[in-house]
Amino acid sequence: MYELFSYGDAGWGDEILRGLAITVQLAVVTLPVGLFLGFLAAFASMSKWRPLRVLGFGYTTVMRGLPEILTLFVVYNGAGLLLNVILRWWSPEAPPTDFSPFAAGVIALGMVFGAFAGEVLRGAFQSLDIGQIEAGRAIGMTNRQIFLRIQLPQVWRFALPGLGNLWINMLKDTALVSVIALDDLMRMTKVAVGVTKQPFTFYLLACLIYWVMCVLSELVLAKLERRANRGIRRVTS
Amino acid sequence: MNPIEILIDYWPRLLDGALMTIKLTFLGALIAALVSPGFALIRVRVSPLAQAPLRLYVSFMRGTPILAQLFLIFYGSGQFRPALEDWGLWTFFRDPFNCALLAFALNSTAYQTEILRGGIMGVPQGEIEAAKAVGMTWRKTLARVVFPHAYRIAWPALGNEFILLMKASALASVVTVFDLMGRTRQVFSKTFDFSVYLWAALIYLFMTAVFVFVWRQAERYLSRHIEARERPRTTTPTVKGTQA
Amino acid sequence: MRLWNTIAATLALAAAGGATATAVSAETLRLGTEGAYPPFNYIEANGEIAGFDVEIGQELCKRMGAECEVVAQDWDGIIPGLLANKYDFIIASMFITEERKKQVDFTDPYYLAAMTHVLPKGSDITEFTNETLSDKVIGAQSGTTQADYVEATYPDADIRLYPTQDEVNLDMASGRIDVQVGDMLPMLDWTTKTEDGSCCELAGEPITDPAFVGEGVGIAVRQEDDELREKLNAALAEIRADGTYKAINDKYFDIDVYTMK
Numbered sequence: 001m002y003e004l005f006s007y008g009d010a011g012w013g014d015e016i017l018r019g020l021a022i023t024v025q026l027a028v029v030t031l032p033v034g035l036f037l038g039f040l041a042a043f044a045s046m047s048k049w050r051p052l053r054v055l056g057f058g059y060t061t062v063m064r065g066l067p068e069i070l071t072l073f074v075v076y077n078g079a080g081l082l083l084n085v086i087l088r089w090w091s092p093e094a095p096p097t098d099f100s101p102f103a104a105g106v107i108a109l110g111m112v113f114g115a116f117a118g119e120v121l122r123g124a125f126q127s128l129d130i131g132q133i134e135a136g137r138a139i140g141m142t143n144r145q146i147f148l149r150i151q152l153p154q155v156w157r158f159a160l161p162g163l164g165n166l167w168i169n170m171l172k173d174t175a176l177v178s179v180i181a182l183d184d185l186m187r188m189t190k191v192a193v194g195v196t197k198q199p200f201t202f203y204l205l206a207c208l209i210y211w212v213m214c215v216l217s218e219l220v221l222a223k224l225e226r227r228a229n230r231g232i233r234r235v236t237s
Numbered sequence: 238m239n240p241i242e243i244l245i246d247y248w249p250r251l252l253d254g255a256l257m258t259i260k261l262t263f264l265g266a267l268i269a270a271l272v273s274p275g276f277a278l279i280r281v282r283v284s285p286l287a288q289a290p291l292r293l294y295v296s297f298m299r300g301t302p303i304l305a306q307l308f309l310i311f312y313g314s315g316q317f318r319p320a321l322e323d324w325g326l327w328t329f330f331r332d333p334f335n336c337a338l339l340a341f342a343l344n345s346t347a348y349q350t351e352i353l354r355g356g357i358m359g360v361p362q363g364e365i366e367a368a369k370a371v372g373m374t375w376r377k378t379l380a381r382v383v384f385p386h387a388y389r390i391a392w393p394a395l396g397n398e399f400i401l402l403m404k405a406s407a408l409a410s411v412v413t414v415f416d417l418m419g420r421t422r423q424v425f426s427k428t429f430d431f432s433v434y435l436w437a438a439l440i441y442l443f444m445t446a447v448f449v450f451v452w453r454q455a456e457r458y459l460s461r462h463i464e465a466r467e468r469p470r471t472t473t474p475t476v477k478g479t480q481a
Numbered sequence: 482m483r484l485w486n487t488i489a490a491t492l493a494l495a496a497a498g499g500a501t502a503t504a505v506s507a508e509t510l511r512l513g514t515e516g517a518y519p520p521f522n523y524i525e526a527n528g529e530i531a532g533f534d535v536e537i538g539q540e541l542c543k544r545m546g547a548e549c550e551v552v553a554q555d556w557d558g559i560i561p562g563l564l565a566n567k568y569d570f571i572i573a574s575m576f577i578t579e580e581r582k583k584q585v586d587f588t589d590p591y592y593l594a595a596m597t598h599v600l601p602k603g604s605d606i607t608e609f610t611n612e613t614l615s616d617k618v619i620g621a622q623s624g625t626t627q628a629d630y631v632e633a634t635y636p637d638a639d640i641r642l643y644p645t646q647d648e649v650n651l652d653m654a655s656g657r658i659d660v661q662v663g664d665m666l667p668m669l670d671w672t673t674k675t676e677d678g679s680c681c682e683l684a685g686e687p688i689t690d691p692a693f694v695g696e697g698v699g700i701a702v703r704q705e706d707d708e709l710r711e712k713l714n715a716a717l718a719e720i721r722a723d724g725t726y727k728a729i730n731d732k733y734f735d736i737d738v739y740t741m742k
Contacts, residue, residue, distance in 0.1 A: 015528050065400070065445040066438055067407035070418060074434050077561050081431065084566070099565075168300075175302035179411070179644070181555045186305060191524045194517055194647035197654070197677045199312035207301040207309060214300035312648070315655025331657050333641065413620075413641040423642070426557045426624035429564070429584055 004196060005205070012192040012202070019188030020209060026102065026174050026184065030109045031167065037114025042121035056118065063115030068173050071112055076104040076180045101182035105174070113170050120162035124155040157228040164221035168214050175210070185209060240432035247424045247433065254420030255440055261334075261416060262403040265341030269349045274384065276346065277353035291350075298347030303405045306344060311336040311412040337409045341402060348398050356391030357383060389459050396452040400445055407441075417441065509548045510709075512538045513568030516553040517645040520670045520733045521574040524553070533733045537591060538572040538700075540725055544716035555644065557624045560584050563703060570709065571701040574664065576626045578695040586704050588713045590697025592738040595665045595687035596627055599653065599672065602682055606660060609685050614638045620649045620658035627662045630693045654680050662688070666738060 005013045044056025063071065079099055099107075128151060136146040178187035189206040193199045244251075279288050298306070314321060314330040321327040329335050360383050368378040388395075410419025421437040424430075514522040514534055522532040530551045542549035552568045563571050563585060576594065577587045598609055606613065615637040621627040623642035631640055641658065643649045646667060653661050654677040663671075665687055671678035688694065700717075702710045720726045721739065730737055 012526065015526075018528070062438075062442065065442045067404040067418060067441060069407050070421075070434065070438060070441065073422070074438070077425075077558065077565070078431050078434065081565055172300075172302040175304045176408075178304070179555060180558065181553050183553075186302070189305075190308075191516075193308075193312065193651070194645070195524070195526065197651060198316065199651065200309065200314075200316040203305055203309040203313050207297070207305045210302055210305060211297055211300040215296070312651060312655075315652060315657065318655050327656075333657070411644060413643055415642070422557055423623060425561075427580070429561060 004192075004198065004201070012188075012196070015188045015192065016185065016205070016209075019183055019185040022102075022183055023171075023174050023185040024213075026105050026109070026177065026182075027167075027171050030106050030113060030170060030174075033106055033110035034113025034117055034166075034170065035163075037110055038117025038121050041114055041118025042125060045118065045122055046125060060115045060118045063111055064119075068108070068112050069176050069179065072104065072108040072176055072180060075099070075108040075111070076101065079104065079107070101177060101180050104180060105177040105182055109170055109173055109177075112173065113166055116166050116169075117159075117163060120159050120166065121155065123162070124158035125151065127158055128154055157232070160221070160225050160228050164217070164225070167221070168217055171213055171217065172210060240430075240435065243424070243428065243430050243432050244436055247428075250420045250424060251417065251433075251436065251440065254415055254417035255444070257409070257414065258403065258406050258416040258418075259444070261337060261341060261406045261409055261414070262399070264338055265345050265406070266349075266399050266402055268338075268342040269345035272342075272346050273349035273353050276350040277357055277387075278379075280350060280354040281357050295347040295350055298344050299351075303340065303344050304408050304411065307337065307340045307408060307412055310340045310343075333413045337406075337412055337414045341406060344405065345398060345402050348401070349395065352391050352394045352398060353387060355394070356387035356389075359390040360386045392452075392456050392459060396449070396456075399448065399452070403441075403444065403448070509550055510542050510545070510570070511550045511552050511568035512542070513552050513554050513559060513562060513571045514538070514573040515556050515559060515645070517556075517647045518574055518667060519647075521667060533729065533738075534572045534574055536729045536732075537720075537726070538570075540720055540729065541572075541700075541713055541716040544719055545712050556622065557644065560701070563701060566703075569702070569706070570713065574667075574698055575701055576693075576695045577697060577699040578626060578693075581701070584704075585701040586706070586710055587699035587701055588710055589717060590699050591717055593697045593741045594738075595689045595694060595741070596630060596662055597665045597668050597683050597687055598685045599661045599663060599668050599681050600684045601653070601656070601659070601680055604659065604684075606684070609634075609660075611635050611637055614660060617659040618657065620653060620661040621663065622646045622649055626693045626695070627664065630688065630690075631662050633693075650678065654678070656680075666734065670733075 005011055005016075041056050041060050044052045045060065047053050047056070076099065083099065132150050132154075133146055136150050141149070174184060175186040177184050178190060181187070185206060189202050192202045196202065276291060279291055310330075311333060314336065318327060321330055364382050364386065365378060368382045373381065406416055407418035409416045410422065415423065417437055417440060421433055424433045512535070514530060514532075516522050516524045516530045518532070518534075520532055522530060522534045525531050530553055535551060538551075539549045554562045554567065556573075559571055559573060559575075560581065562568065571585075572591075574594075575581070575587075577590065581587075600606055606617065611634065614635050616639075618639045618641060619631050619635055620641045620643065621631045622645060628642050631638075641652075643652065646663065649658070649661055649663065650671055652658055665683075668683060672681050672683060700713055702713070726739065727737065730739070736742060
């Protein structure tokens with residue numbers, strides 16, 4: 001049993017760890033992309049200009065109604081083709097370009113994260129006290145100062161629980177990239193199963209690794225939430 | 238081939254897949270809906286130590302990818318075939334549909350349990366005390382006071398969970414159950430025509446939209462007696478957004 | 482402002498890492514294969530992709546004076562991946578069929594193939610017709626000629642299509658499948674040389690219907706890459722003539738798969 005998980009040429013320990021590294025990388029790179037898209041979506045859906053509002057609303061609605069795996073396939077198979085069509089139209093001699101599975105994973109998972117995050121952030125912005133913004137204006141703050149010093153710190157506090165949930169969902173969704181042949185934790189597990197014919201052992205191991213990551217994330221998030229809420233007196237219930 | 242031709246040539250397959258998606262989602266959600274009230278009560282009423290196994294189960298289901306759960310149940314059960322045969326369970330596990338359904342039901346049970354637990358905790362203590370005061374038994378209190386109110390509170394979140402389950406069912410084809418996503422990939426690997434993915438996307442959005450509409454109507458029906466005073470606020474933004 | 486800079490920098494980084502322009506140069510050729518089809522292509526415990534297909538491909542690269550980079554890709558996406566320029570040619574035991582020829586061009590066959598039925602040992606199935614198999618579970622890998630064959634020949638059976646051949650085998654060994662249709666050589670390898678494959682045995686006549694098996698197994702290239710196809714054909718003829726092909730062949734098989742004799 002032990003040899004199966006050993007580190008080195010005979011065991012699968014090192015392959016699975018390598019897969020884990022890719023999973024973590026994917027999640028960590030996707031987070032800022034998703035947050036960025038989330039902010040864009042939130043601003044768009046709160047915009048005074050109607051077309052932008054429709055765009056923001058359409059993006060969050062469509063992305064949240066589609067299975068993540070479908071989004072991933074569309075990005076992986078479709079975006080590559082589209083990119084080449086545009087590139088050839090732009091300059092016919094351009095060398096063919098391609099999305100790596102990693103980039104497709106980042107874009108697809110980022111788009112899903114962004115759609116959900118857009119709703120969380122919009123909710124957070126809308127729960128801000130309008131009087132504080134007026135107060136900021138009254139003491140002569142610029143719009144940027146109001147955004148950075150009044151709005152953002154509080155949006156962070158309001159949005160943190162929702163964003164934390166999204167992070168955990170995204171961490172689990174990274175397993176989907178295994179079907180587009182990115183060598184993440186899930187795919188390396190499948191490879192190990194294919195060779196060793198021990199499906200229960202290895203899939204259970206993969207589940208346990210994901211579980212540990214999620215539980216650790218929850219602990220860190222609880223800490224962050226406590227930190228974000230310092231200085232806020234809670235009404236004892 | 239243009240997108241319309243793809244639809245004309247392959248709609249029976251896509252329809253077949255969509256029906257499978259609906260079947261998996263409905264049965265999975267239904268089984269979970271039957272089990273979760275009991276689990277939710279345990280989560281609220283029983284001492285922390287006694288509910289530890291349940292909490293572990295919920296945490297595991299929510300902390301691992303559903304793709305991994307599917308593989309674990311389907312291929313993992315193959316590793317224990319002799320034992321399962323001894324217990325007479327192999328006929329169940331032999332069928333991939335059963336395995337997929339089991340995975341989705343187990344997963345959804347964990348989520349529905351937590352949602353319902355939140356609903357039960359949201360029922361004001363005063364209502365339960367009032368029920369006691371008029372002499373209701375504990376069973377009656379649960380059936381007439383606690384659960385009706387808890388379901389009304391949990392309704393939007395339960396709707397969300399249903400949509401999440403429908404999206405998760407798109408993974409069933411990895412264990413040879415050909416749902417809408419599986420059929421779509423099959424058509425794509427035959428035609429290499431990208432538009433089939435866009436048709437699949439439209440079908441998923443349509444199914445979600447119909448479900449959200451029905452769920453909303455049900456929510457209005459459930460809260461018709463308080464409509465005049467106060468309409469229940471849709472607390473979760475996710476449901477709000479999934480209407481098309 | 483710092484926040485925005487960080488986000489912008491991260492995005493730029495992701496874009497740069499993602500969209501790598503890859504010109505088809507003489508130095509490096511990217512070989513696309515599946516990696517779940519032993520003994521033709523599979524992943525070893527050290528993480529490397531190996532097998533007959535890969536070795537032949539690398540030898541061809543060497544003859545063309547190029548470095549070979551092996552790229553793994555799931556089967557269902559293997560032709561779209563070639564068209565999207567994720568690699569330059571596919572050497573993954575792909576039958577040359579009319580349907581695939583609409584999308585890609587093939588080299589001359591680099592081995593001949595047939596398909597076969599596989600049964601669990603002691604199975605009561607003796608005849609392979611739609612009637613006799615109508616209440617049976619038949620397994621095959623999806624998107625393959627085997628899957629086409631099964632769907633066309635046994636429309637009334639309960640057909641199960643799996644993403645990889647490994648998974649068909651895994652499920653046949655655990656007893657979920659009554660019959661599977663697979664490629665002759667991998668099935669021979671699986672049933673005679675592996676522990677889990679000892680559950681099962683080949684049965685019936687080899688399936689050689691050209692409508693499904695085509696002209697043999699070829700290397701696929703993009704339709705505009707005529708030059709690469711010609712070079713691959715020349716290199717193939719070369720390794721066939723000087724015995725290199727036979728040396729690789731003998732590492733994996735007891736018969737010469739080029740002629741199936």
